[in-house]
Amino acid sequence: MAKKSAVARNLKREKLIKKHAAKRAELKAVLHNRELSPEERFQAAMKLNKLPKNACPIRAHNRCELTGRPHAFYRKFKISRIALRDLASQGQIPGVVKSSW
Numbered sequence: 001m002a003k004k005s006a007v008a009r010n011l012k013r014e015k016l017i018k019k020h021a022a023k024r025a026e027l028k029a030v031l032h033n034r035e036l037s038p039e040e041r042f043q044a045a046m047k048l049n050k051l052p053k054n055a056c057p058i059r060a061h062n063r064c065e066l067t068g069r070p071h072a073f074y075r076k077f078k079i080s081r082i083a084l085r086d087l088a089s090q091g092q093i094p095g096v097v098k099s100s101w
Contacts, residue, residue, distance in 0.1 A: 002068030010061055013054045020055035024048065 030036060030044040053059065062073040064080035072081040077093065088096045 002063065002070065004068075006070075007063060007068040010063055013060045016052060016055045017057050017060055020051055021057075024051060024055065027051075 027044045027048045031041055031048065033041070061070050062075065062078075063070050064073060064083055065078050066083045067080060069080040069082065073079075074081065074084055077084055079087070084093070084096075085098070087093050088098050
């Protein structure tokens with residue numbers, strides 16, 4: 001089980017990302033628009049820098065929804081390899097069978 005503080009911090013980041021997503025997208029569109037003047041694009045960059053650092057989507061970490069484990073994360077199932085193996089062995093995941101040979 002992961003530290004509860006790390007899991008809580010990541011949840012806080014995800015909320016912040018959702019809150020500022022529209023504003024970030026709008027500012028980035030202005031920033032990448034080559035038809036605008038350099039001054040307008042610079043102002044957009046300054047506003048983008050003023051947003052909280054944790055509002056950037058790259059700062060959120062993929063974590064297992066069951067255990068909070070940050071490593072060996074399967075995006076398709078949104079769980080870690082250990083939790084995936086346990087659930088697959090119990091037959092909890094449809095279409096997944098533990099292989100043996």
